[in-house]
Amino acid sequence: MNRTTKTIHTVVSVVIWLAVIANAAWFAVSYHSLPGQIGCHFGPDGEFDVIAERFYGAYPYVVCLVICGACEIARLLTGKLRLGMKITESGTRIIEEGFRFFLDILKIMIAGFYGCMWSECVIHQHGMNVKIGAALALLLIILIPALFIFILVTYIVSKIKYIKQKKEARS
Numbered sequence: 001m002n003r004t005t006k007t008i009h010t011v012v013s014v015v016i017w018l019a020v021i022a023n024a025a026w027f028a029v030s031y032h033s034l035p036g037q038i039g040c041h042f043g044p045d046g047e048f049d050v051i052a053e054r055f056y057g058a059y060p061y062v063v064c065l066v067i068c069g070a071c072e073i074a075r076l077l078t079g080k081l082r083l084g085m086k087i088t089e090s091g092t093r094i095i096e097e098g099f100r101f102f103l104d105i106l107k108i109m110i111a112g113f114y115g116c117m118w119s120e121c122v123i124h125q126h127g128m129n130v131k132i133g134a135a136l137a138l139l140l141i142i143l144i145p146a147l148f149i150f151i152l153v154t155y156i157v158s159k160i161k162y163i164k165q166k167k168e169a170r171s
Contacts, residue, residue, distance in 0.1 A: 005100070020111050020115035038056070040122055086162055087161075109140060
């Protein structure tokens with residue numbers, strides 16, 4: 001990974017974690033002003049469909065911690081674990097970088113939705129704009145197959161180059 005992309009990934013991670021921590025602090029400060037029972041989960045119409053004890057308002061931060069934490073671990077392991085693919089070095093690097101950027105996008109979406117938008121709605125006890133949630137879900141539905149197509153195409157192109165390199169080396 002080159003210095004520029006490493007810096008980009010690091011900045012994205014720091015900004016995401018700062019946003020989630022700031023929103024969690026906001027929830028902590030607002031905690032005692034919330035009623036004993038709060039709406040903490042949204043139905044398809046954007047209105048609360050689950051009313052529970054106010055400590056369940058921390059739910060979005062648990063989701064962020066688990067998913068964004070898993071993405072951070074996966075990002076750190078990318079490049080350290082070898083997949084055993086016999087492709088060119090540049091192909092391997094492109095696949096690894098594509099995966100890292102996918103993880104960054106996923107963290108941005110999760111932190112933006114759960115760590116910021118969802119928590120803001122819970123803190124102020126108002127409904128959620130379902131269009132934003134639907135747009136994020138659609139984006140995720142598009143990004144996951146796009147990642148696999150990107151990896152597959154990169155693998156095929158790099159494999160062809162790898163085979164050509166091996167043939168040229170034997171000649």
